[in-house]
Amino acid sequence: MTLTTSVQTGARLRRGRRVSAAPRWLLILVEVAVPVLLIALWWIVSAGSTNTFFPPLSAIVSRLGELLTTPAFLGDIGLSVLNLVLSFLIATVVGVLLGCALGLIAPLSWFVEPTIHFFRAIPPVALVPIFVSLLGFGNGTRILSISLAALFPILISTIDGVRAGEPTLQMVGKVYRLTRAERLFQVTLPAASPRILSGMQVSLITAFVVMIASEMLGSSAGLGAATLLAQQSFAIADMWAGIIVLGVLGYLSTALFVLFRRAVLRWYIASQQLEKSE
Incomplete structure (x- = not known):
């Protein structure tokens, strides 16, 4: 019976894949x-434009x-990518850990959640001048501002994902006498991973926007600063070149994360396709 069910499930899944291909x-x-x-x-x-601002x-x-052959421009690109990746990783680690704590410990969430909702209502770009005023124009300030702006989508999605966990899965974990750490990593987080990764995708876009804003505000390094400096120096071709590179980086970062998300959630996507094919 188990073998028959497995064969039928595989056939339905293949039919679902053919339909969605x-x-x-x-x-x-x-x-x-x-x-x-x-x-x-x-x-x-x-092609025939004579407009200075639209070459x-x-x-x-x-x-x-x-x-792209100059070390300065390549260095600006590298610094921007480094700040984006580092800030996104910091926001992910802090957001998932804090989100799990708030999702599992109800009294703690009662005290902390109003503060979270207050700060997440503030536009992320508006936080950049505050950090610059308090901490200066260093690269650490930019990383901190990007990380904080990217934190809230991951934090909220983790809290919702942990709270929306299947009660049946939790009961099974208790029946098998799993420890709290085992239930967290083997039951709770896998069940919450679709929502967590969706929040991470939103967070990545937010981090990219704040990265550009933080570099344009009082910084002399980074792709955002190079683009703004070109505009202020009336080097319009350089400005457009910087904008194009920013667009390409934004597209590539999102595309890579989508591939990562599909790889991690392969089991979830397969189950959704199976449900649609039934």
Whole structure:
């Protein structure tokens, strides 16, 4: 009976994959085609432009190629990526740990949650001037401001995910006499992982926006600072080149995280496809 059920489940899952394959390929095609069409349209429309603030795309691409050979521009890109990754990791570790504590310990959440909801209501970019005023313009200040802005989506999603855990799973954990640590890592966190990773994706976007803002505010290093300096120096081609690189970095960071999320939640995605195919 178990073998028959397993075969039937595998067949349903394969049918679900075949049904969803065409729309997925269509989405991938559209995702690739739309940017290509927009770039082609930009190239054509700007080809004969004489506007100082809207140079031809060919001139921007040429200037971008020159900048990518300079150590200063590559250093700005590297610093921005480093700040983003480090801040995101800090926000993830703190958010998941604190979220688990608040989700599992009700009295603690009663005291702390009003403060959390107060600070998360403040626009993340508005926190940057406060940290700069208190701590100065150092790179540590930028990392702290980015981490704090990215913390709240992960924290809230972790709290909700832990609280929404299946009571049946918790009962099974107790029946098998799992310790609290084993129930946390083997039952609670896996069940909450879809919500946690969704919060992390929102957090990554927030961290990217605050990273740019923190570099533009009183900093001389980083891609955001380089782009702002180019605008203030009327180096318009350099400004557009910086904007393009920022867009590419934002897209790549999101795309990489989506791949990571799919790999971690492969079991969850498979179960959802199985439910749809039934």
